[in-house]
Amino acid sequence: MAPSKDMRRPDLVVPYQEPAASTDKADFSSTLSSTMPMAAMFTRSKFVGWAAVVFSVQSWLGESQEAKRSSGTPGYLNVLMAVAALGVTYMPLFLPPSAAPAGSAKAPAPILPQ
Template identity: 45%
Template sequence: MSNKKDMRRPDLIVPYQAPPPPSPETSTDMSSTMASTLPMAAMFLRNRTIAWASMSFAVQTWLSETPAQKAAGKQPALFSVLFAAISIVVSYMPGAPRPIPTGAGAPAAQPAQ
């Protein structure tokens, strides 16, 4: 085994260079994405748990908003909080009234004798 020749060449070694970090303007912010889509899901599904989770994400996004994000002209995080509050209100609203049966339909099933 010691007679094998080492094929690595020192002149071909390339030192590692870390990639530059993404700029705040181009990076995708998952927290703001969740803060803007969860309220819509909560209103569509009328689910209170999703509505409260959307409020949590919206408040976290609002508190972690940087001046660079504000300067980039994106939607202010306070709008996400407002939208989440509206989703909570909508999820607690009563649903549409159900139609009252008038008796004009099929007769009720009779028990077998």
């Protein structure tokens, strides 16, 4: 077996340099994780509530050091907001609304002319 000839040249090797992070890009996942709990509370949708929990946990776990410094709210606060929104969507299950009959209110007696 003949030894293979190595064609790589050590003088052409370029060391890896990590590219600088862009600071002007919008953090869409953080925006989504903070607005979805509000949408879940307004619509009382359990599906949107669970999606808000998943997105907020994902955003919290994927938070970079730069995002931590520049963000106004910490990631765990978005998670707590999403859990609260999920609680609001399930609230009618534990605290059912009072069932007032629709036709229980009586109309006032008519005023007869004298």
